[in-house]
Amino acid sequence: AESEPVTARGMDIFGDLHSFQAVKDTTTGEHYLFDGTRADGVHTFEAGRMPEFSFILLSALLGFTGFEVKSSSNFFYDPAAVSAHTNAGKVYDYYQEKFNRDSLDNEGMKLISTVHIGDKWNNAAWNGKQMLYGDGDGQRMISLSGSLDVIGHEMTHGVITNTADLVYEGESGAINESIADIMGAFIENKPGEDMWLLGEDVWTPNTPGDGLRSMSDPASVYLGGYTESGYYPDHYDDRYIGELDNGGVHINSSINNKAAHLITAGGTHYGVTVTGIGKDKAEKIFYRALTLYLTASSDFSHMREAAVQSARDLYPDKTGEPSAEVQAVMAAYDAVGVE
Ligand SMILES: O=C(NO)[C@]12CC[C@H](CC1)C2
Numbered sequence: 001a002e003s004e005p006v007t008a009r010g011m012d013i014f015g016d017l018h019s020f021q022a023v024k025d026t027t028t029g030e031h032y033l034f035d036g037t038r039a040d041g042v043h044t045f046e047a048g049r050m051p052e053f054s055f056i057l058l059s060a061l062l063g064f065t066g067f068e069v070k071s072s073s074n075f076f077y078d079p080a081a082v083s084a085h086t087n088a089g090k091v092y093d094y095y096q097e098k099f100n101r102d103s104l105d106n107e108g109m110k111l112i113s114t115v116h117i118g119d120k121w122n123n124a125a126w127n128g129k130q131m132l133y134g135d136g137d138g139q140r141m142i143s144l145s146g147s148l149d150v151i152g153h154e155m156t157h158g159v160i161t162n163t164a165d166l167v168y169e170g171e172s173g174a175i176n177e178s179i180a181d182i183m184g185a186f187i188e189n190k191p192g193e194d195m196w197l198l199g200e201d202v203w204t205p206n207t208p209g210d211g212l213r214s215m216s217d218p219a220s221v222y223l224g225g226y227t228e229s230g231y232y233p234d235h236y237d238d239r240y241i242g243e244l245d246n247g248g249v250h251i252n253s254s255i256n257n258k259a260a261h262l263i264t265a266g267g268t269h270y271g272v273t274v275t276g277i278g279k280d281k282a283e284k285i286f287y288r289a290l291t292l293y294l295t296a297s298s299d300f301s302h303m304r305e306a307a308v309q310s311a312r313d314l315y316p317d318k319t320g321e322p323s324a325e326v327q328a329v330m331a332a333y334d335a336v337g338v339e
């Protein structure tokens with residue numbers, strides 16, 4: 001069947017109206033969420049009514065992506081799908097504009113998202129090939145595709161898979177998670193919102209101002225019995241060393257998140273003062289570290305080395321002294337106890 005590109009419209013999960021690219025099947029008149037203007041396309045599907053484990057299994061084993069989100073007109077009535085589709089386009093544009101990266105593999109790979117995974121699933125994931133979004137249970141979370149920092153996080157997992165491919169467990173897994181959080185924060189960076197809170201748009205709709213994780217003050221968020229304190233760690237000495245969560249990948253990520261916060265915004269942490277260098281320089285340092293220096297087995301110490309070397313490459317020492325950017329990176333990792 002022939003399909004032609006059309007400009008479509010629809011509301012996202014917050015009720016905001018968007019205009020975006022879709023296609024119309026000229027035979028049936030059906031419209032689909034396929035944006036052919038970016039890379040090999042941004043294609044958004046819905047999972048239908050199946051438990052998340054069976055969807056995740058089918059997608060991992062058979063590359064099943066779900067079902068087309070259809071509309072008989074160029075207006076789409078699935079807010080979670082509209083959010084996923086428009087936010088994926090924004091993340092594509094960020095990597096293209098900031099780093100001249102053409103999609104997750106830098107070779108224009110198609111960006112596939114599937115929404116309505118599972119039943120009230122309070123989660124989202126990158127399964128090695130595509131992005132997956134739950135609807136949340138309405139209390140703890142709402143449709144995760146509504147949060148640009150979460151979508152930036154998931155798609156950055158895709159960039160990581162195609163670059164350092166950090167092993168998703170232990171310290172390398174925590175660096176994987178942290179870089180996904182860091183880039184997600186930089187991609188969202190919404191005026192009037194706290195850039196350093198993750199998932200704040202979709203987290204506890206009845207409690208304003210909180211988030212899934214905090215990068216500026218990780219230890220302000222309680223995560224339960226994993227760590228000694230029960231709070232996210234903000235120093236290497238407080239890292240989680242158990243088996244849960246693939247060895248704490250979503251827990252120890254907070255240590256590197258705090259380093260990124262200090263590099264960007266500055267601050268004094270456990271008596272160590274860092275002069276921030278701002279988002280534009282910090283994102284270049286982390287992107288360069290990810291794409292040039294980090295490898296699958298990189299641990300926290302190698303993350304420090306990679307960030308220092310990237311800062312040296314980008315902001316070379318002039319007077320024989322390390323530049324302000326290199327000093328900020330060194331001080332930040334000193335502050336969180338990473339040698
Ligand atoms: O790590 C993740 N995805 O790869 C998370 C866990 C909590 C947020 C939603 C999904 C981020």
Ligand SMILES: [Zn+2]
Pocket residue numbers: 153157177180
């Ligand atoms: Zn993640």
